[in-house]
Amino acid sequence: MSVTLPTPDQTLKIGTRGSPLALAQAHETRDRLMAAFDLPEAAFEIVVIKTTGDDRSMIEADRPLKEIGNKGLFTREIEEQLGDGRIDLAVHSMKDMPVEQPEGLVLDCYLPREDVRDAFVSPGVARLADLEPGQVVGTSSLRRRAQLLHRRPDLTVVEFRGNVQTRLRKLSEGVADCTFLAMAGLNRLGMARVARSPIGVDEMLPAIAQGAIGIERRLDDPRAEAMLRAIHDADTGHRLAAERAFLATLDGSCETPIAGLAVLEGDEIWLRGEVLRPDGSESLSDEGRASIFDAADLGTEIARRLLERTPRGFFDWRD
Numbered sequence: 535m536s537v538t539l540p541t542p543d544q545t546l547k548i549g550t551r552g553s554p555l556a557l558a559q560a561h562e563t564r565d566r567l568m569a570a571f572d573l574p575e576a577a578f579e580i581v582v583i584k585t586t587g588d589d590r591s592m593i594e595a596d597r598p599l600k601e602i603g604n605k606g607l608f609t610r611e612i613e614e615q616l617g618d619g620r621i622d623l624a625v626h627s628m629k630d631m632p633v634e635q636p637e638g639l640v641l642d643c644y645l646p647r648e649d650v651r652d653a654f655v656s657p658g659v660a661r662l663a664d665l666e667p668g669q670v671v672g673t674s675s676l677r678r679r680a681q682l683l684h685r686r687p688d689l690t691v692v693e694f695r696g697n698v699q700t701r702l703r704k705l706s707e708g709v710a711d712c713t714f715l716a717m718a719g720l721n722r723l724g725m726a727r728v729a730r731s732p733i734g735v736d737e738m739l740p741a742i743a744q745g746a747i748g749i750e751r752r753l754d755d756p757r758a759e760a761m762l763r764a765i766h767d768a769d770t771g772h773r774l775a776a777e778r779a780f781l782a783t784l785d786g787s788c789e790t791p792i793a794g795l796a797v798l799e800g801d802e803i804w805l806r807g808e809v810l811r812p813d814g815s816e817s818l819s820d821e822g823r824a825s826i827f828d829a830a831d832l833g834t835e836i837a838r839r840l841l842e843r844t845p846r847g848f849f850d851w852r853d
């Protein structure tokens with residue numbers, strides 16, 4: 535197949551949010567494309583796009599993200615620019631991506647997944663288990679809040695937003711005793727030392743697609759399609775197919791208390807999913823195994839099984 539590669543005159547424009555983590559992910563994408571096609575840096579342009587979720591007035595306010603309106607909070611403006619051709623690729627944290635893409639856009643390229651675990655981050659406490667009753671945990675994630683309160687109803691949770699740097703500053707100012715951050719983000723920022731200890735997935739099941747980078751393109755762009763095919767990681771693709779089908783069947787988003795993790799075992803895929811009440815009073819989980827070719831069906835099946843077991847009113851937080 536022949537494809538016209540980008541040149542310094544006709545650069546490939548890579549759209550991204552402007553946070554340090556988003557930029558690191560965009561650079562990783564560019565570097566993989568440069569290596570795969572032996573292209574110079576000048577063949578690419580990184581275009582920083584501000585999203586509603588990046589709006590300072592909204593971030594600084596202490597309103598929970600879910601009140602601002604969560605679907606596509608960090609993606610809408612980027613997808614608009616992709617749709618109208620101002621950029622050619624959009625790099626996303628898959629954890630923040632709605633399960634469906636706007637018409638005309640395709641999301642089927644994933645980079646090799648990073649560490650899926652959450653990290654326990656605290657200036658004064660070594661491990662999650664060492665927290666004393668009444669200590670204060672900062673998080674804006676409904677999932678982490680619910681999972682934590684499920685095991686430790688004696689802890690206090692406060693709203694904690696902003697990018698990794700902002701949250702670390704708040705910790706040093708004593709706003710909370712500890713917080714959670716994705717290991718993946720810390721690793722990609724070269725900040726793994728900030729994690730006091732990784733939290734095992736048995737203790738805190740990660741968010742759907744945590745640690746995965748996805749790259750979106752226009753449906754009618756053969757150049758982008760051919761280039762992304764060369765850097766796609768098939769294993770991550772199978773795992774996300776299962777996890778995102780699970781999420782789609784539950785009709786959740788990254789701002790609902792849902793967790794899930796798929797792991798490959800040879801030609802098989804194993805998936806565990808969890809739904810919680812936002813106050814942590816109840817947690818339901820289920821798991822199963824299937825051929826990797828049935829990854830999406832496995833996700834749907836585990837979600838259906840959980841839906842059957844959930845008491846009436848459990849999903850009242852759904853739109």
Ligand SMILES: NCc1[nH]cc(CCC(=O)O)c1CC(=O)O
Nearest residue numbers: 627629715716718719744745746
């Ligand atoms: N919702 C924000 C967000 N989206 C992706 C990551 C981290 C990187 C990843 O999980 O891929 C984070 C921050 C965090 O949870 O610590």
